[in-house]
Every structure is written in C-alpha cells, then in structure tokens.
C-alpha cells in the first residue's frame with residue numbers, strides 16, 4: 001500500500017482525534033488510498049509533543065511548526081492548534097505543496113480565512129487538497145438525510161432548525177482557556193460549535209443568504225488557565241485564581257434565510273446544563289420531516305407525513321448501517337453503531353480519497369471561508385440588531 005507522511009501541529013484534543021483517525025482509516029476502509037505514516041508531531045509545549053511522539057509512534061517531535069513545513073518528506077499536515085494560528089500554518093503548508101486538513105473554524109478572523117482560501121485556490125491548481133474539520137456533515141444519518149431530501153420525498157424544504165448545546169462552560173469556575181479569548185479563538189460559542197450546526201444546515205439547505213442574530217456573554221470573567229490544552233471545564237479553578245475578562249460569546253441564536261428559499265434557525269450555547277454534545281437537526285418539508293440528534297447519532301427519524309394514513313402519522317427510526325452512506329466500510333449490522341472516533345476516520349477517508357482523486361472535498365477551504373463569512377455576519381447583526389446579508 002502506498003504510504004504518505006504526516007506532520008501534526010497541535011497535539012491536544014483534536015491532535016488525538018486526527019491521530020486516531022489516521023490510524024483507523026486504513027483499518028476501517030479496505031480501499032483506503034494510502035497508509036499514513038506518523039512522521040513529526042509539533043506542539044509549543046515540549047512535554048506534550050514528546051508524549052505524542054511516544055504514544056502515537058511519531059518518528060520525531062518539535063516545538064516549531066516551521067520544522068514540519070520545511071520537511072520535504074512530509075506530504076500531509078494536520079493543523080490542530082487554536083484558531084488564531086491556523087492561517088499562517090495552513091497557508092505555509094499549502095504553499096510548500098502539502099495537503100492540509102485544518103480544524104474548524106477555519107480561522108479566527110475572515111481576513112485570516114481569506115489568506116487560507118487564496119493559498120488553497122492556488123495550491124488546488126497543482127492538485128493539492130485542503131479540508132476543514134466539519135466532520136458532523138459526514139455522520140451517515142446526515143448523509144442519509146441529504147439523500148432523502150434530494151430524492152424529493154419530503155417535498156419542498158420549508159424550514160431547517162439546528163442546535164448545538166453543551167454545558168461544559170456553564171460553571172463560572174471553568175477556566176478561561178484560549179477558547180474564551182478573542183485574540184486566540186476569534187469568537188466563542190459561535191466559532192467553536194455554532195459553526196458545526198451551521199455547516200450541517202448549509203449542507204442540507206444551501207448557503208445562508210440573510211440572517212439576524214443575538215449574541216450573549218453571561219460570565220464576564222473567569223479564572224485563568226495558564227497555557228496548555230483547553231481542559232474544557234473538566235478542571236475547576238478555586239476562588240483565589242487570577243481572573244481575566246471573557247471577550248467572546250457564551251451563546252448565539254440566529255434566524256436565517258437559505259438560498260434554497262427555506263428559512264430556519266440556529267442556536268448554540270456552552271451553558272446548557274444537562275446538555276453535552278447535543279447537536280440537533282429538524283428539517284420540515286411540504287410532504288414530510290426529518291429529525292436527528294448527535295447524542296443518538298446512528299438514528300435518523302423520518303416522517304413521510306403526506307404518505308401516511310390519518311391516525312398512523314409519525315416518525316419512524318432508521319438505524320443507520322450497511323445500507324446507508326459509509327455503511328459498507330464501518331460495522332456490519334445496523335445498531336452496532338459508530339461514534340466520534342469512526343466519524344473522524346470517515347472524514348480522514350474523504351480527505352485521502354480527495355488526495356488520491358486530485359479533487360477538493362465538500363469541506364474544502366472554500367466552504368470554510370464561506371462559513372467564516374457567516375460568522376462575521378452573525379457578529380455584525382448582533383451589534384446592530386438588523387438583518388445582514390452574508391457576503
């Protein structure tokens with residue numbers, strides 16, 4: 001099997017997810033285009049880089065991402081750092097002729113995203129692939145939903161509602177990590193999780209053209225976490241810890257119009273006690289509806305309302321499996337179920353197939369740039385209270 005060398009920059013939560021995905025991709029997918037070889041891991045914290053090298057079997061580790069970009073033996077770069085450094089790393093990697101899979105949101109600002117987009121467009125001319133980590137659109141149930149929508153069985157789509165609700169920052173003692181600082185994150189809940197919900201909605205209903213939004217920050221300051229990976233609220237800091245202001249949003253809500261003519265809403269918060277990774281989708285059409293929640297990600301609920309008899313109308317549950325998108329390559333029986341690890345492997349497989357085929361995946365940097373523009377429009381609308389057109 002052909003081999004391709006991987007450089008990973010940023011060895012936290014997503015660094016682990018990418019490594020697990022690279023490892024599993026050729027095991028889960030018999031037609032995997034290549035075998036990823038763990039060449040170099042880079043993290044600004046030397047102990048983290050060293051730990052990853054040992055546990056995942058990288059040949060080398062370093063603390064300066066330029067060492068990854070300047071290595072001619074590396075063909076693929078995973079960018080898993082906080083958002084504000086995505087642009088310089090990803091653009092440098094693309095300019096050096098390396099395929100790039102970068103975590104979302106694509107960048108901390110639209111200007112940074114534009115730099116990445118330009119580099120990706122140029123690199124694409126030479127067959128270089130860019131991809132952003134919007135993996136939730138690749139959940140088999142979501143791709144099945146897309147098939148059903150495109151088949152016309154739901155009629156004309158009138159409304160697409162999505163939510164992404166978490167609770168890990170609801171406690172004011174949850175530390176101020178890079179995710180609560182505009183300079184590193186760009187925005188709060190908006191870029192962190194609302195972007196996933198928006199991506200799913202746009203995947204199914206087309207791009208958002210107009211929106212009006214409300215953005216709120218409920219906890220104005222938090223105890224400071226000094227460096228390292230974001231602990232996502234798993235560690236609480238005591239009352240004596242130094243506090244600093246939060247300058248990003250805790251919660252975002254928007255009403256929107258899609259280019260398809262549908263309307264809808266997106267809500268996201270990291271402060272919903274009782275909710276963990278609660279991504280929901282509700283699609284209503286003139287003939288039927290779809291409903292889905294990530295916490296039961298293998299189940300797609302479909303109601304073919306106009307086709308059902310009076311008194312028998314309701315949702316039926318499809319347990320996704322071999323007959324559904326990606327089902328031939330994960331597990332053999334519906335109900336055996338997949339989770340986050342397999343989902344990131346599906347994403348990696350799509351990345352690998354795009355590299356092999358010389359085409360851009362649906363979540364290429366063009367998509368990431370457009371989504372960052374939606375985020376810009378959300379913040380603009382929240383400031384003025386007015387409807388805003390997405391550029």
Ligand SMILES: NC(=O)c1ccc[n+]([C@@H]2O[C@H](COP(=O)([O-])OP(=O)(O)OC[C@H]3O[C@@H](n4cnc5c(N)ncnc54)[C@H](O)[C@@H]3O)[C@@H](O)[C@H]2O)c1
Pocket residue numbers: 009010011012013014015042043044045048063065080081082083085103104105133134135192228229230231
């Ligand atoms: N797709 C998803 O579901 C998903 C989930 C979580 C996070 N993310 C995204 O992944 C990215 C990383 O988030 P995370 O949760 O893994 O963060 P994290 O805090 O767990 O890890 C980030 C790592 O990057 C390192 N780092 C920081 N600056 C660096 C630099 N200049 N060079 C090298 N290493 C550097 C840090 O030391 C840390 O180890 C973010 O863009 C985030 O939005 C995506």
